[in-house]
Every structure is written in structure tokens, then in C-alpha cells.
Amino acid sequence: MHNQNGPPVQVRHHERLLTRSSMMLLQATLSGMGVGLLPMRLAQRHLESGALIRVLPELSMAGRPVYVSYLSSRSLSACARAVLDKTLALALPLQREATQSAPSSNH
Structure with missing residues (x-):
């Protein structure tokens, strides 16, 4: 903490x-x-x-990092793209919340 x-x-x-x-x-x-x-x-x-x-x-x-890995040389299936898009839609607001509530490193 x-x-x-x-x-x-x-x-x-x-x-x-x-x-x-x-x-x-x-x-x-x-x-x-x-x-x-x-x-x-x-x-x-x-x-x-x-x-x-x-x-x-x-x-x-x-905050803890979340990683999404996929082969960039292949195009994503519609299902995989939907999962990735949903993950990003859920994670980005949480990342902003964590950034805003994180302790300042300026002393």
C-alpha cells in the first residue's frame, strides 16, 4: 500500500x-x-x-498492470477483437481513476 x-x-x-x-x-x-x-x-x-x-x-x-498479448502479424478474429475492445473499455477508466488517486511523487 x-x-x-x-x-x-x-x-x-x-x-x-x-x-x-x-x-x-x-x-x-x-x-x-x-x-x-x-x-x-x-x-x-x-x-x-x-x-x-x-x-x-x-x-x-x-495499480497492477494488465497485459493483453496477441500476434500482430495476424488479424484478430471478430471475437478476439470484441474481447480486446471490451477489456480496453473497462481498463482505461480504471487506469485514469488510479492515476488521479495515486499519491503525488512531488514532495
């Missing part, structure tokens, strides 16, 4: 639930299972309603 005012920080925790689904993690957090590291786009409305409370507001997660 990144601290707005300093070097990266490690937070010790013990997982009660491991999932690749942000929606499942959101539901588990809302049902009181524990603390969840959620994307702001999913948590925002629940933070505003008071259903969730932000803990450790001075920390944020660094």
Missing part, C-alpha cells in the same frame, strides 16, 4: 475470504464479514450512505 506522505507501507492481515470477484468482496464486507480492499467505484455509494466506513484513508493501493 502507498502512504500519501511517505514510502510504501505493509499492512498485516489475515484473510477470511479470498476471491477474485470485487462484487463478492463488496457483499461480504457489507454483510459484516470484515474489512475489504474495494475499488472506489464500487464502494463510493456505500460510503456515502454510511453502509461502509473507510479505514486507513491515508493509504491507497498501487
Whole structure:
């Protein structure tokens, strides 16, 4: 995790639930299972309603890269092009959100 005012920080925790689904993690957090590291786009409305409370507001997660590989020497099938286009459509707003919420490197 990144601290707005300093070097990266490690937070010790013990997982009660491991999932690749942000929606499942959101539901588990809302049902009181524990603390969840959620994307702001999913948590925002629940933070505003008071259903969730932000803990450790001075920390944020660094974005993780996503790679899409394909042979440039071949034209993509319509299906592969649709998957690539959808991936980019979903990833670009997340990249902008991460860039805007990332700690400034200017001290």
C-alpha cells in the first residue's frame, strides 16, 4: 500500500475470504464479514450512505498492470477483437481513476 506522505507501507492481515470477484468482496464486507480492499467505484455509494466506513484513508493501493498479448502479424478474429475492445473499455477508466488517486511523487 502507498502512504500519501511517505514510502510504501505493509499492512498485516489475515484473510477470511479470498476471491477474485470485487462484487463478492463488496457483499461480504457489507454483510459484516470484515474489512475489504474495494475499488472506489464500487464502494463510493456505500460510503456515502454510511453502509461502509473507510479505514486507513491515508493509504491507497498501487495499480497492477494488465497485459493483453496477441500476434500482430495476424488479424484478430471478430471475437478476439470484441474481447480486446471490451477489456480496453473497462481498463482505461480504471487506469485514469488510479492515476488521479495515486499519491503525488512531488514532495
